[in-house]
Amino acid sequence: MVTIAAIIYEPGSSIKNKTGTWRTFRPILDTNKCVKCENCYIFCPEGAIQEDENGNFKIDYDYCKGCLICMNECPVNAITKVREEK
Amino acid sequence: MCEVKVITGTSAAAEAAKLADVDVIAAYPITPQTTCVEKLAEFVANGELDAEYIKVESEHSAMSACIGAAATGARTFTATASQGLALMHEMLFIASGMRLPIVMMVANRALSAPINIWNDQQDSIAERDSGWIQIYVEDNQETLDSIIQAYKIAENEDVLLPVMVCLDGFILTHTVEPVTIPKAERVRDFLGVYEPKHAYLDPDRPITQGPVGVPDCYMETRKQVEEAMERAKKVIKEVNEEFSERFKRKYGNGLVEAYNLDKADTVLVAMGSVCGTIKYVIDELKKEGKEVGLLRIRTFRPFPKEDIKEFLKDANNIAVLDKNISLGFNKGALGIEMASILKNKKVCNYIVGLGGRDITIDNIKSIINHVEKAEDDETVWVGLKE
Amino acid sequence: MQFPREELFAPGHRGCAGCGAAIVARLLLKAAGKDTIISNATGCLEVMTTPYPETAWRVPWIHTAFENAAATASGVEAAIKALKRKRGKYKDKKINVIAIGGDGGTADIGFQSLSGAMERGHDMLYIMYDNEAYMNTGIQRSSSTPFMAATTTSPAGSKIRGEDRPKKDVAMIMAAHGIPYVATACISYPEDFMRKVKKALSIEGPKFIQVLQPCTTGWGYPPEKTIEIGRLAVETGIFPLYEIENGEFRITYKPAKRKPVKEYLKMQKRYRHLTDEDIERIQKYIDEKCKLLGL
Structure with missing residues (x-):
């Protein structure tokens, strides 16, 4: 049933929409090379790069659209790309 | 007990908004509505009414600000006429579609061209499909009473629609008649405070109001407004009855x-x-x-x-x-x-x-x-x- | 840890890959925090974040129409004041009221509503996310489109070579309103943008920030270049970063040596029709502008 005035009561419900399927290129982050400058974290339009419990940055491929801003902005070339196989 | 004042229709409307203890007023002057918003400004300036008065730069912004305020959970009031109502046109549909119980006085006036400041009802009639409840009054007493009733109708959980109370420009807006002003406590008792459940902006409950109505939901939202209009018929009658019991004045069966x-x-x-x-x-x-x-x-x-x-x-x-x-x-x-x-x-x-x-x-x-x-x-x- | 970790802008939104507007929203909310109410004008950001029943917003959010994000926010701000005073709502919490609109919704159709809200002194922050054209409807020119940029309504033809008018200076017009805080920012400088948002929110009254966000679709460049191009806009002096606090103007980022505008222009399809002569003309125009600002 449509809510009154189509109000959305569940904050951040867009997480149901897995935009990872949009990708043509997959960024791969090499944790060993990462200097934790946070560039990839802060510039990601999806917020798809987050710290894991060990303090390493990880790419969430459920949402990563493959824009590769992270790769372009990485100062130490810790991020590379591979073509997605369909 | 209650006071009788010899006042114009616009003053009666302003008195009603004061009695309803509105929280936010956003208004822009236009003939023949102006004396209503002047009166309200006076009430706020003298501390007779505790409200935020937004002196907007257009009627479009008046309705936009009322929508913002009502969506935050405030009781809101505005007033307009003719070209001003036409300028609001876009926002009228949004107010009803967002199910916000805004009350507005419309001083009925002809639409240009040629420009004409005098009375007819073309302005509000042109908005008949906007999802607003429209009440047309016969005299100044009914103006005051209808605006009070309008809040009770609009804020009813079965309705949640905006209401325009339409009075004929000059014929009522600028003619003085004796009007009985009920005691403020009795009106407050009749109306209660506006405590919306469906829509209010609060960081403790982050909701999204006014999203994109994709084809999968749009028709349902329109049907919901139509159903609310249908339920409003019953609510308008009940409010008319309850009003008559409390204030001893009645307008037919309400409809x-x-x-x-x-x-x-x-x-x-x-x-x-x-x-x-x-x-x-x-x-x-x-x-x-x-x-x-x-x-x-x-x-x-x-x-x-x-x-x-x-x-x-x-x-x-x-x-x-x-x-x-x-x-x-x-x-x-x-x-x-x-x-x-x-x-x-x-x-x-x-x-x-x-x-x-x-x-x-x-x-x-x-x-x-x-x-x-x-x-x-x-x-x-x-x-x-x- | 340089940046706050709280994500108030959720993934799953429908922004294009490499969307600059999404970066604006994410950074804005990181700076503003959860006690924030957003009034969003119709446009890319509104459309891509809220197709019912999904929303990317984790703060209260309202959209009413295109030209009135500022007027809608005026009502929100007034309601908060009234409800705090009359009914003790929000328990003395400081709530940030932020209106956000694109360059079309701000510099063109929403200009009157914005001017009114700023002039009236509401305690609100207005964010103009500037991608220099109507991107949501398919890249039509706005008054914020820069000189000679090609859009679908200012195409590069044989007689008219793209946009024939210079970019409207909205930040300076806002400064002329005498409001306490005006700034420009760019998503490529997130610390600077977030610092400006925080500073703006610490000041009572109307505040305005114009944030440049390159648009992969509208400007015509590969999505990974969004940040790089924004950086070049600043490094060339095409989009200077400054703030005006209580009337006092201050450049917040001064490139050591300005790069030639050619480096910025040549990366984008919207400028691909430019001849060396055209580029020279733009360079001269930018040099004059920068001289005025002390860049």
Whole structure:
């Protein structure tokens, strides 16, 4: 049933929409090379790069659209790309 | 107990907004509404009303600000007329679609061009499909009472729709009449405070209001407004009853008011202040032994189809007066609606009083004569110059 | 840890890959925090974040129409004041009221509503996310489109070579309103943008920030270049970063040596029709502008 005035009561419900399927290129982050400058974290339009419990940055491929801003902005070339196989 | 003031319609509207203890007012001046928002500014400046008064730069922003305020959970009021209402047009649909119980006074005035500051009802009639409840009042007392009632109707959980209370420009807005002002505590007791459950902006409950209505949900939201309009008919009647119990004033059954219908074969149907003139004519004719009735339509939206059919079941000559014209169809909006629900009756339509043209007692009498003699449905422009 | 970790702008939104507007929203909310109400004008950001029943917003959010994000926010701000005072709502919490609109919704159709809200002194922050054209409807020119940029309504033809008018200076017009805080920012400088948002929110009254966000679709460049191009806009002096606090103007980022505008222009399809002569003309125009600002 449509809510009154189509109000959305569940904050951040867009997480149901897995935009990872949009990708043509997959960024791969090499944790060993990462200097934790946070560039990839802060510039990601999806917020798809987050710290894991060990303090390493990880790419969430459920949402990563493959824009590769992270790769372009990485100062130490810790991020590379591979073509997605369909 | 209560106070009687001799005041204009716009002052009565301002008094009502004060009594309703509105939280936010956003308004822009326009003739003949201006004296209402001036009065409210005075109330706020003197500390008689504790409200935020936003002096917006246009009517479009007036309605936008009211929507923002109502969506935050505030009781809001604005007032406008004519071109101002037309400028609000876009936002009217958004106010109702977002289910926000905003109350607005409309000082009915003709639409340009040519520019004309005088009364007719084209401005609010042009907004009939906007999802707003429309109440047309007959006098200044009803203006005050209807605005108070409007909050009770709009904020009802079964309704949650905005309401415009329409009063005829100059005829009511600038004419003084004795108006009984109820005690503020009694109005507060009648209305309670506005505590919305469906829509309010609060960081403790982050909701998204006004999202993209994709084809998968849009029709349902429109149907919901239609259903709320239907439920509003019952709510308007109940509010009229409860108001009458508490304040000893009553306006028909809330939706329509019948006047001398019992023995009348000829019935006039009209909205707004002209009903006062019609009642006078009916009383005069009664003295001569002639029975003519009036069915005053108080709420044009929701349109009280069932009540109209019931009240007019015995009438044969139906004269519908319209202070508006649907150009290209040569009928007024009320005339069109009446013809669509009274299929087997003679329904003549009279276009009257556009742009402040006087509607005289003789005009009313000529309408009665005409409808009684007419053989079929006809449209007549009354009082046109050669 | 340089940046707050709280994500108030959720993934799953429908922004293009490499969308600059999404970066604006994410950074804005990181700076503003959860006690924020957003009034969003119709446009890319509104459309891509809220197709019913999904929303990317984790703060209260309202959209009413295109030209009135500021007027809607005026009502929100007034309601908060009234409800705090009359009914003790929000328990003395400081709530940030932020209106956000694109360059079309701000510099063009929403200009009157914005001017009114700023002039009236509401305690609100207005964010103009500037991608220099109507991107949501398919890249039509706005008054914020820069000189000679090609859009679908200012195409590069044989007689008219793209947009024939210079970019409207909305930040300076806002400064002329005498409001306490005006700034320009760019998503390629997130610390600078977030610092400006925080500073703006610490000041009572109307505040305005114009944030440049390159648009991969509208400007015509590969999505990974969004940040790089924004950086070049600043490094060339095409989009200077400054703030005006209580009337006092201050450049917040001064490139050591301005790069030639050619480096910025040549990366984008919207400028691909430019001749060396055209580029020279733009360079001269930018040099004059920068001289005025002390860049």
